[in-house]
Amino acid sequence: MRIKLYVDVAEYAERGEAFLEKATDDIGFLARRDPSDPMHTERLGAQLRLLAPEAVHEPWAAFLKAEDMIIWELHEGSPNLGLQGRPYLDAEDPLITNAVAALNELRKQLKIALQDPDKT
Known part of the structure; x- marks a missing residue:
């Protein structure tokens, strides 16, 4: 279960990287999360708290917070146009x-964490 969870979180990280690329694209696309995205952050976060070492929790929470702050800035703040x-x-x-x-x-x-998937 842990290995699948880590792969799911890594996939979310890849999508996060694509989001950051869109957020810094001055030509094109409005950066936002895809509402049809099957990666539910609450589900992944809950599984991480149950199954993953504490060292994974902090950067996960930090990235989600940073992502939310970027979304807010793009939609409500004073971004570049x-x-x-x-x-x-x-x-x-x-x-x-x-x-x-x-x-x-x-x-x-x-x-x-993947080097020792039995460690919590």
Whole structure:
């Protein structure tokens, strides 16, 4: 169960990276979570709390918080506007760099957890 969970979280991380790319795209797309996304963060978070080492919980929560802050900034804050008037954030924006750092730490901790999937 843990290995499947870690793979699911890693898949969410990949989608998160794509979200960050969209959030920093000054040409094109409005960055948001896909509401039809089958990766339910609450389900993954609950499973992580039950099955994963504590070291995985913190970067998971940090990335979700960073992602939410970016979504808020894009929709309610004062983002940059691209050529087509769509909101985006600079790649060097602290919201983006914090999200990237949390995502990298999450991936690192998932790799460590996968080395010993019996450890909680």
